[in-house]
Amino acid sequence: MSQALEQLREHLATIRDLNHAAGLLSWDQRTQMPRGGASTRAEQLATISRISHELFTGEKTLKLLDAINVADLPPDSDEARLISHTRYNYERSTKLPAEFIAKQSRVRALAGNVWEDARAKSDFAMFQPHLETIVDMVREQAELLGYDEHPYDALLNSYERGLTTNQAIALFDELKAGTVPLALKIAAMGDDGRDAPLHGNYPEALQEEFGKKVTVRYGYDWNRGRQDRSTHPFCTNFGRDDVRITTRFNPNWLAPALFGTLHETGHALYEQNIKPELNRTPLGRGTSLGVHESQSRMWENIVGRSRPFWEFFYGDLQATFPEPLVNVDLEKFYRAVNTVKPSLIRVEADELTYNLHILLRMELEIALLEGKLKVADLPEAWNAKMQTYLGITPANDAEGVLQDIHWSGMMFGYFPTYTIGNVLSVQLFDTAVAKHPEIWDEMRRGEFGTLLGWMRENILQHGSKFLPNELIKRATGRPMDAAPYVKYLQTKFGELY
Amino acid sequence: MSQALEQLREHLATIRDLNHAAGLLSWDQRTQMPRGGASTRAEQLATISRISHELFTGEKTLKLLDAINVADLPPDSDEARLISHTRYNYERSTKLPAEFIAKQSRVRALAGNVWEDARAKSDFAMFQPHLETIVDMVREQAELLGYDEHPYDALLNSYERGLTTNQAIALFDELKAGTVPLALKIAAMGDDGRDAPLHGNYPEALQEEFGKKVTVRYGYDWNRGRQDRSTHPFCTNFGRDDVRITTRFNPNWLAPALFGTLHETGHALYEQNIKPELNRTPLGRGTSLGVHESQSRMWENIVGRSRPFWEFFYGDLQATFPEPLVNVDLEKFYRAVNTVKPSLIRVEADELTYNLHILLRMELEIALLEGKLKVADLPEAWNAKMQTYLGITPANDAEGVLQDIHWSGMMFGYFPTYTIGNVLSVQLFDTAVAKHPEIWDEMRRGEFGTLLGWMRENILQHGSKFLPNELIKRATGRPMDAAPYVKYLQTKFGELY
Structure with a gap:
C-alpha cells in the first residue's frame, strides 16, 4: 500500500x-x-x-x-x-462526459466574446440567446453532477464544497434582515461627499511603494512573490513559494489600487502559509473560494479599513501624498475609506452594500435554474431587485445585468462565495481576537504577527486538507455563522452614519 | 495516409x-x-x-x-x-538509453554547481574530477549516437546537423591563416584607448529607448515580442508570434546592452519571420545554432558596426547621450565600436579575435575527446593556446579555462557554431548585397527592409525545413565558405589598424 x-x-x-x-x-x-x-x-x-x-x-x-x-x-x-x-x-x-465539456468550452468561448460586445453596446438582446443556452447547460450540468435537495447545490459545490442552497438562502436572509434597512437608510441620506480625500493627485509609483510597505508588514514574503499590473487584479500561484499578485493603478484615485493590493495580499498570505508538506499535492491550495475570500476581505476590510490600522499608517500616507491629504485628519480619512454609497457596479461596492449585489445575483441564478424566471425577463428582474435592495436603478444593461463576466463563463454558483468570504472573515477574526485581545494593540503598532499566526495555525497551513465546514468548526468551535458579520456591519456603519 | x-x-x-x-x-x-x-x-x-x-x-x-x-x-x-x-x-x-540521460542530468546539475564555485575561487582542481567524468560521458555519448569518421562529428551534429569535424577543422585553418597574423599585429600595437567614447554616463532608460528605436527599424515586431532584463542576455520564443529578447544594462558602458540588443534582435527576427504554416510543428524554429548565429551576428556586427548604419543613427545617439559623445565625431565613434583588443574573456571579444577563442576551445575539445589531452593538463594547454593565438595569458583559471559554462553542461561541440555563425553571416550578407546593391544606401537612410526581405525569402521563412548545408547552398549557390568572411575581416580591420 x-x-x-x-x-x-x-x-x-x-x-x-x-x-x-x-x-x-x-x-x-x-x-x-x-x-x-x-x-x-x-x-x-x-x-x-x-x-x-x-x-x-x-x-x-x-x-x-x-x-x-x-x-x-x-x-x-x-x-x-x-x-x-x-x-x-x-x-x-x-461525471461530466467529454462531449459535454467540449460543448461547454465552445459555448463559453463564443458567449464570452458576445458578452464583451453586448456589454460595450449595452445590448442585452445580443447576449440573450447565448445565456439561454448557458442556463440550459447549467441545468444539465447540475443533473450530471447530482445533488440531494436542490440542483443549485451541485453548482455551489463546484466552488464551496459542502455548501447547500438552503444554507446559503438562510445566510442571506439573515444578512438581508440585518443590513438592507441600514443600507436603504444611508441611501436615503444622499451622498455627503465624504470620500473626496481619496480622489486627487496620487502618483502611481508612490501608491505602489506605499502598498508594498503595508504588505511587508502584513507578512507577505516578497522573496516568494511579486506584484505586476493587469486590467483585472488577481492573485495566482505556482506552489506556495511563488505567489503573485496583480494590481490596477489609477493615478487620481487612491482606493482601487490600495485596497485591491491589500485584498490580493490576503489571498497571497493564504497560499504562502500552506504547510510545505502539501506542496505539489492537490491539498496544497486554499480549501474553497469562500475561505479564500475570508482572508482577502479580512486584510482588506476588517484590518485595512479599521481605525487601529490607520492610526499606524496614516501619518506615512499623509507624508507620501501631501497634496490631497494635507487638510484631512485621521478621522476624516477613516470615514472616507468607509464611505457607504449604494452603487450600480458590484466591484466598486462598499462593505455594507456589497452583499446585496451578491444576494440579487444568487436569487436570480436560483430563479433561472428553477425555470421561474426566463432569460428574456432577466434585465427587468435585475433592475427591480436593485431598487428593492439598494434603492437605485441602472440606466442601461451595461451597468446592470451585463456587468459581470461570470454568467458568460457558465459560472453559476460562484457569486455566493464572495459573501461567504465576508461572513467568515468576521467569524474568524473575532475568534482570533477573543483568543488574542492584543491583536488590536499590535495593529496600532503596525504589527500583524499574532493575527497572521492564528490564521496560519488554524486555517492557512491546512490548505485543502479539511472541508470548509469542518475547518471553520475546528477553528471557531461552531459552523459558519452570519451573526458576527451582521453585528460587525451594524456596529461599524451604525456609528459612521 | x-x-x-x-x-x-x-x-x-x-x-x-x-x-x-x-x-x-x-x-x-x-x-x-x-x-x-x-x-x-x-x-x-x-x-x-x-x-x-x-x-x-x-x-x-x-x-x-x-x-x-x-x-x-x-x-x-x-x-x-x-x-x-x-x-x-x-x-x-x-539512441541514448534512459539511464544515460538520467545520469547526464545528475552529473550536469552537480558539475554546474561545482563549476560556479570553482570559477568564483579560481580553483580548477575542484572542477577537475567532474570534468573528467564529463569527458568520459561525452565519449560514451558520441559512441551511442554514432558517427562516420570522427567521434566529434556526433557531438557537432547535436547543434549543427551535417557538420563534420573535418569540415570544421578546414574552416578554422582558413580562419587561422587569414586572421591570426592580423590579430597578433594589432595586439603588438598595444591599446590606443580608442574605445573610450563607449564608457561614460549612459543612463539605462535612454539606452533602452535608443536600442528599441533601432530594433523597430530592423523590423522586430514589438506586437509579437518584448524585452526584459536578465543576467545573461538571450532570445526565446513560444511560437513565431511571441519572440522575446533580454538585455543586461551597464549605465557606464554603452556597448554591452546596445550590441547585445542588436544581437538578440537578430535571433528574434529569425523566429518572427518563419512562415506561419510551420507554427506548432518541429520545423517552426531556426534550422541550426550556426544559421541562427549568422542572423544575430549580421545584425549586430555587419550591419550594427558598419559606417552606413552609424551615418544614420549617430546623430540621434549623440543627441541622446551628449555628455560622453559631445566631442566624438562619427568616424571616431565608428572606430570605437570596432576596437580590436585581444582579451581573455570570450564574451567580451571583438569581431576579429572572437573566433580565436572558439578555435582554441574546439581544438581542446577534440584533443580531450581523442585522449591526446588529459583534463589535468587542460589549464596549461589553454594558456599556451591563448598565447599563440592572442598573445596574452590569463592570470588565473577563472579568467582562463573556467570562464565558460558549456563544459559543465556537457555541451561539447557547441562552441564551433558561434564561428559558423560568423562565417555564414558574411556569406549570406554578401549574397544579399550582390543581388540588391541598394542595401547599403537603404542602411544610410535607416531602412533595412530589402536586407530583411532577402533573408526572410531565402533563410528565415523556411525554419528547419532545410538542413543547414542545403539551405546555405540554396540561398548562396554554394556550400559554406570561409573566404568572404576572412576577406571581410581583413578589409575592415586592415583599414582600421
Missing part, C-alpha cells in the same frame, strides 16, 4: 506541476505577453489542460486510489485526506 | 506546445520569478520535459511515422521534410 501511495503522490504531483505551468501561462498572458501571442497561447493552454485532465481522469488515478485502503490510515492524517479529496474530485470529474 | 499525417501533426503540435510551455517557465525563471520559487520551478520544468520526451520517444510517434510513405510526398514539400526531420530526431532520441 505504501508503494501505491507513493505512486499516487507522484502522479498527482505531475498533474499539479502541469496545472501550475498552465497557471504561469495564464499569468503571463494577463501581465506580460505581447498581444500577438494570444492565439498560440490559447493552444498551449488547451494542450496543458487537456493533458492534465487526461492524466487525472485516466484509469491510473482510479487504480492507485483503489490500491490504497484509506481505512488503514489515521482519519486526520494528510494521507487519508489526500485520498478522500482525490477520490471526490476524481468521481466528480468523471 | 493523410489521416496518419494529420495525427502526426497533432501529436507533434502537442509536444511543441509542451516545449513552449517549458520555454516560458525558463524565461520566467530568468526574468521574473521570485527567488523563492526556484526549487518548485525546477520540478515543474522536469515534469514538462519528461512528459514531452515520453510523448516524442513513445511508440505513437514511430507508429505514425511508419504509417506515412514519405516517397509519396513531393520531396521538397513541408510534409516530406516534416517527416524526415521527425524521423531523424526520433531515431537520435532513442
